[in-house]
Amino acid sequence: MNQQYPSVLLEKAVDEFSKLPGIGKKTAMRLVLHLLRQDKSAVESFGNAIITLKREVKYCQTCHNISDTESCQICSNPQRDHSLVCIVENIRDVMAIEATQQYRGVYHVLGGIISPMDGIGPSDLEIQSLIDRVQAGGIKEVIFALSTTMEGDTTNFYIYRKLEKSGVDMSVLSRGVSVGDELAYADEVTLGRSIVNRTKFKTTL
């Protein structure tokens, strides 16, 4: 549908919204009209929040997580185990792991995974800074927590080869049947790995 907008300003706003992933022209129009019905202050608060974020956000110099300061809350926390580094793709993964409250180490955010199809090579990611970080010493173990996809495995392997000689321990998240899942519905590969990597029966978590 080739629609004519009654206002150039409206068209511009709809265009900007429809650039967002998963948002088409119709949804963009709905969102813009919703915002138009709000107070002027609410709309300015919306627009400024994202501009301010982009302008003022910092990335932690150690782990490259998003932060309001030069060193993020996790890296600057003396109670965390700084000898244990979990390698993740992006800050959403950091938040997901933090939400489990099971991890007391620190992170290293790669900013993506190696994906030649999308033109992302090792130099586009924070891999060199990870190697430098390991070589600087003080790190006993790195945990690979990337997606279990072809790209994730490639990235794991690439980093493994780079760190192999450093003598640091390397581990990977355990894979298996999800908690609460019925066996009959688990896929074969996952179930197969669950059996091969079975753990000792414990009466506590």
Next chain:
Amino acid sequence: MNQQYPSVLLEKAVDEFSKLPGIGKKTAMRLVLHLLRQDKSAVESFGNAIITLKREVKYCQTCHNISDTESCQICSNPQRDHSLVCIVENIRDVMAIEATQQYRGVYHVLGGIISPMDGIGPSDLEIQSLIDRVQAGGIKEVIFALSTTMEGDTTNFYIYRKLEKSGVDMSVLSRGVSVGDELAYADEVTLGRSIVNRTKFKTTL
């Protein structure tokens, strides 16, 4: 999931996005991270588009459609038939009717429909301005083009009663089986109306 955000600025931006209709915290996070990966100028252009729209947008003084000027493109077009007024809920309906290229009259945008459940009464809508417009003369026919819902019918009826004595012609959009639809899948009410309101067979549209 009670997530801890690594940055206050990030949390603020995610909060603002998740206020939009149909957008939850997870989608908001995805959109904000997408914007963070864009250039600074692209992000400012996004934020400013919506702020500028809200600050500078005007509503046509005649039909209340969104406009960049005091009188909208349609109302200020001398080639449109100003004696024919189509009553619609919002500007999306104006755009939908304009896209058909079948209508040469002008519009009156109510800004909603009467909906006591949502606390929207006649005085919250541009109904009085419609009555004034009809009473000022020069209008021969008004076309009701509101939703065929309870609220739409209520609004139609309310306006009908108000305009009854003005002597203006009043019509309503024809309802019937959609073009391209199979009869077997049309709902009973629509199909029933299609039979009752059948039109003379014509070999042209």
